[in-house]
Amino acid sequence: xxxxxxxxxxxxxxxxxxxxxxxxxxxxxxxxxxxxxxxxxxxxxxxxxxxxxxxxxxxxxxxxxxxxxxxxxxxxxxxxxxxxxxxxxxxxxxxxxxxxxxxxxxxxxxxxxxxxxxxxxxxxxxxxxxxxxxxxxxxxxxxxxxxxxxxxxxxxxxxxxxxxxxxxxxxxxxxxxxxxxxxxxxxxxxxxxxxxxxxxxxxxxxxxxxxxxxxxxxxxxxxxxxxxxxxxxxxxxxxxxxxxxxxxxxxxxxxxxxxxxxx
Amino acid sequence: xxxxxxxxxxxxxxxxxxxxxxxxxxxxxxxxxxxxxxxxxxxxxxxxxxxxxxxxxxxxxxxxxxxxxxxxxxxxxxxxxxxxxxxxxxxxxxxxxxxxxxxxxxxxxxxxxxxxxxxxxxxxxxxxxxxxxxxxxxxxxxxxxxxxxxxxxxxxxxxxxxxxxxxxxxxxxxxxxxxxxxxxxxxxxxxxxxxxxxxxxxxxxxxxxxxxxxxxxxxxxxxxxxxxxxxxxxxxxxxxxxxxxxxxxxxxxxxxxxxxxxxxxxxxxxxxxxxxxxxxxxxxxxxxxxxxxxxxxxxxxxxxxxxxxxxxxxxxxxxxxxxxxxxxxxxxxxxxxxxxxxxxxxxxxxxxxxxxxxxxxxxxxxxxxxxxxxxxxxxxxxxxxxxxxxxxxxxxxxxxxxxxxxxxxxxxxxxxxxxxxxxxxxxxxxxxxxxxxxxxxxxxxxxxxxxxxxxxxxxxxxxxxxx
Ligand SMILES: Nc1ncnc2c1ncn2[C@@H]1O[C@H](COP(=O)(O)OP(=O)(O)OP(=O)(O)O)[C@@H](O)[C@H]1O
Ligand SMILES: [Mg+2]
Numbered sequence: 001x002x003x004x005x006x007x008x009x010x011x012x013x014x015x016x017x018x019x020x021x022x023x024x025x026x027x028x029x030x031x032x033x034x035x036x037x038x039x040x041x042x043x044x045x046x047x048x049x050x051x052x053x054x055x056x057x058x059x060x061x062x063x064x065x066x067x068x069x070x071x072x073x074x075x076x077x078x079x080x081x082x083x084x085x086x087x088x089x090x091x092x093x094x095x096x097x098x099x100x101x102x103x104x105x106x107x108x109x110x111x112x113x114x115x116x117x118x119x120x121x122x123x124x125x126x127x128x129x130x131x132x133x134x135x136x137x138x139x140x141x142x143x144x145x146x147x148x149x150x151x152x153x154x155x156x157x158x159x160x161x162x163x164x165x166x167x168x169x170x171x172x173x174x175x176x177x178x179x180x181x182x183x184x185x186x187x188x189x190x191x192x193x194x195x196x197x198x199x200x201x202x203x204x205x206x207x208x209x210x211x212x213x214x215x216x217x218x219x220x221x222x223x224x225x226x227x228x229x230x231x232x233x234x235x236x237x238x239x240x241x242x243x244x245x246x247x248x249x250x251x252x253x254x255x256x257x258x259x260x261x262x263x
Numbered sequence: 264x265x266x267x268x269x270x271x272x273x274x275x276x277x278x279x280x281x282x283x284x285x286x287x288x289x290x291x292x293x294x295x296x297x298x299x300x301x302x303x304x305x306x307x308x309x310x311x312x313x314x315x316x317x318x319x320x321x322x323x324x325x326x327x328x329x330x331x332x333x334x335x336x337x338x339x340x341x342x343x344x345x346x347x348x349x350x351x352x353x354x355x356x357x358x359x360x361x362x363x364x365x366x367x368x369x370x371x372x373x374x375x376x377x378x379x380x381x382x383x384x385x386x387x388x389x390x391x392x393x394x395x396x397x398x399x400x401x402x403x404x405x406x407x408x409x410x411x412x413x414x415x416x417x418x419x420x421x422x423x424x425x426x427x428x429x430x431x432x433x434x435x436x437x438x439x440x441x442x443x444x445x446x447x448x449x450x451x452x453x454x455x456x457x458x459x460x461x462x463x464x465x466x467x468x469x470x471x472x473x474x475x476x477x478x479x480x481x482x483x484x485x486x487x488x489x490x491x492x493x494x495x496x497x498x499x500x501x502x503x504x505x506x507x508x509x510x511x512x513x514x515x516x517x518x519x520x521x522x523x524x525x526x527x528x529x530x531x532x533x534x535x536x537x538x539x540x541x542x543x544x545x546x547x548x549x550x551x552x553x554x555x556x557x558x559x560x561x562x563x564x565x566x567x568x569x570x571x572x573x574x575x576x577x578x579x580x581x582x583x584x585x586x587x588x589x590x591x592x593x594x595x596x597x598x599x600x601x602x603x604x605x606x607x608x609x610x611x612x613x614x615x616x617x618x619x620x621x622x623x624x625x626x627x628x629x630x631x632x633x634x635x636x637x638x639x640x641x642x643x644x645x646x647x648x649x650x651x652x653x654x655x656x657x658x659x660x661x662x663x664x665x666x667x668x669x670x671x672x673x674x675x676x677x678x679x680x681x682x683x684x685x686x687x688x689x690x691x692x693x694x695x696x697x698x699x700x701x702x703x704x705x706x707x708x709x710x711x712x713x714x715x716x717x718x719x720x721x722x723x724x725x726x727x728x729x730x
Contacts, residue, residue: 022393058475076477084475091469095337096523105465110477113462141523157472 009072011036011165011196012057016066019049019056026052028220029066034213036071036164037194039187041201041211045240048218050200051087054167057198058084070165080109083163087170088151093142100138102153103128106160128159131186133179147174155183166190168199184210207231285573306545314548320442321501321540321555325510327449327494329536330456333515333529334487337467342400343382343488344508347495349404350381351504352411355429359418367441370429371496374504378492381407432503432556444497452490456529459483464525506556513563514539520567520574539563591630593689598627599636599655600662600688602647607713611726615646649721656716656725661688663709663716664699670710671703677710693718 012034019027027049034040042050055061057068059075070078083106105113106128107121117125129135132152137145145153151174158166172180187197187210198215201207207214208231216222216230216239223230223238309315335341351374358366358373381403388399415426437445456463465473466483474480491511498507518531543559550558572580601621606614618625628645631637636651647655665684669675675683691699696718700706709715716725 055471060471060474079477082475084472086469086471086475090471092339095468096519096525096528097464097468098524101464101524102468105461105469105472105476113465113473113476113478114459116461143523161476 008036009069010034011038012040012068012070012198013072014053014057014066014068017053017056017068018064018066019052019061020064026219027056027217030217030221032215032221032224034196034198034215036196037191038196038213039191039211040196040198040213040215041207042198042215042217043201043204043207043239044217044222048239050217051169053215053217054084054169054198054200058082058167080161081164083158083161083166085154085158085166085168085171088147088154088173093145093150095142097142098138099129099134099140099142099145099153100125102142103138103156103160106157109161124162125156125160128156129153131159132156133182148176148179151175152179152183155186164194165196166198168197170200170202172201172203180206204236306548311548314544316439316442317437317501318541318544320437320445321544321559322537323442323445323449324494324498324501325514325536325538325540325559326533327445327452327536328498328507328510329514329518329532329534330452330529331487331491331494332511332513332536333518333525333532334456334463334467335491335511336515336519337463337525337528338487340396341512342397342404343385343491344495344511346381346385346400346404346407347378347492348499348504348507348511349411350407351375351378351496351499352408352429353377353414354411355426355499355504356411356414356418359426360414367500371444374496374499375492377407378496379489382488382492428503428554429499430503430505430556431554432499432501432506432559433554437501441497441500445501448490448493448497452494455486455490459486460526460529463487467525501555502559503554503556506560509560510536510539510563513560513567517563517567517570520570535563535566539566589689594627595631595634595636596654596658596689598623598631599647599651600658602637603652603655603659606647606722607725607729610729611722613646614648614652614722615640615644617644647722652722653720656720657718658688660716660718661691661696663713664696664703664706665691666711667703667706667709667715668699680710 010033012032014030014032017027017030018025030053032053042053044050052061056063057070057075059068068075070082075082100122103125104117104121107117107124108115112121126135126138129138132155134149134152134156137149137153142150142153151171155168155171158168171183175183187199190197199211201210208227211227213224213226214230215224216235218239218241223235305311306314309318332341332344335343354373354375354377355370356373357377358369358371361373362369385396385399385403388394388402389396392399418426462473462478462483465476465478466480470480494511495504495507498510502510514536515528515532517535518528521531522528539559539562542562543555546558546562547553547555574581598621601623602616605616605621618628628637628639631651632639635648636654637645637647640646662684665687666680669680669683670677706715714728
């Protein structure tokens, strides 16, 4: 596992990235750099392009100009080290597979997508399910899961990849408070081992508590950096275009968070 | 495919085979009813040269279509079967116009070209507009088919006749060369799906994740399209272009009703496709060369109907039977419970009781008597047997334990738990009971202060503990 020294290339870096759908630009010239070993939130209003940024980073959408690098290299060279947790609503949950089948998709990286699961793969999948407290559901049909359980299954599939960098699209939607706490603890555990997590997050009240860095996004990059510097009333105002009435309260929370961190 | 490599085959495999054999039996019997027994014997003994020539090819066709159709259903691309089967028509006509003979090679190549062309055009429309797959495919399907019909109208009169069989199929027309083609196409599908099963699984379930993990999504998609086009093209001699789509989709859809794991659905669909092929060939043969396409699809349709009624998972029949059985068991258990309450009211001083005090009917007693739960004693009275008492105590225990669980653990008010317990008492298994007992610390009394029976209670031990 990498250590976070100054020499180390950032775990995730994009430079001047623009993305369009049907020639309609959605992201303009985004520059972001996330050092290894951090928990980074992507924050912005609906339609800001948060999902788009993650999809472009994972190579699911064509990038117009600019480049994306992970650990200083193009994604294709480091794919096994990068895991992706799509938005839960992106698949058909009536599909005929069980929980174990889904988690096994994450085992063994690219080679694991072809070969039949080995005993080691199954063990890995079980461990990953245990990490999200879903082991008792291993043999459940996925159509019989609640929304939060579906989310945890997706998380387990990514964990089974034993990656160093995780992209998660709204991992906390539909998850109850206790589970959310458990997942945050899990993510902090990954970070402690040198892992990096980049997650879309909607709840501004918890963002400064969960993340040590944030990317403020609204079609263009508003700001990116450590929470203490970036999660300010002024920048949030800029991101959400004055639509937030609770901004002052949030600024207060951010200040508290800063105080807790001793900045 | 071997069962051993499929995880968790086990018992349910035999259950399927049972269903399958049953279905086929029903179909064979109904087939024999329609035609004379002699023809049926001729068919089974493979006495007819046409049948011997056609059967292997048609069975391979059924296998191939069953497999590929399941993958189409998994990706919600079933419309593609229709599109392909209609889009090969202009290719056939063009092959004909080109060579001016019914040379199969030319027709196959023509069909393959327009089939591939149709899926490319569909993909192109999808990629560059906001139209969804169904609309794009309908456009392509109808336009290609119309073009095919116009082209056939342009053919010289004499040659049109032979083209009928491309529309509706005729297994009698299968020669060795075509059988080899069907075998090659089927073998290709089996090998590709065997080798790339997990890739196809990810592609169908979550293509975005697959791409992110480095799965060659485009390549797999093209491979699937190619195999499906090939299956349609090589099948058209036997079953005709119009109904190939049915053969692609129906076995897969039938198998879908039986299992909720994709690998099992695949294997079952292949088996069902082959079964439909055998039956269809038989009917076509028995009906003196009736077109293959319709008979095959009808057989597949009968299978689907049978599965819809009988499937262990979704079948109507099964559901009705199990609802009825459960209902009868609930009534029996409620009867025993009522008797238990009466005996409890007397401090378990004896096992005898009258029908009226328990509110039970003579019929209920007869039903319990058949199960050895009660026996008649003199003067129209009844008494609980030892096993009847054990059963009654078990139901009452379930009821009271569940009430206790709901009030203590789930925060229900005391007067809200009776109805829930009425339902649960019939559903709790012994391991649930052990768990509940443990959680509740082996309680003595329910929320209303009544004693909770224990397993192994007899009327004597109950009387001894009754204050
Ligand atoms: N497939 C698509 N085709 C065309 N436009 C799209 C498509 N997906 C997203 N968009 C547009 O791109 C913009 C950014 O979408 P994106 O899904 O990235 O937003 P988001 O920040 O993830 O929003 P949310 O908070 O609602 O998830 C939106 O304006 C949306 O309308
Ligand atoms: Mg989004």
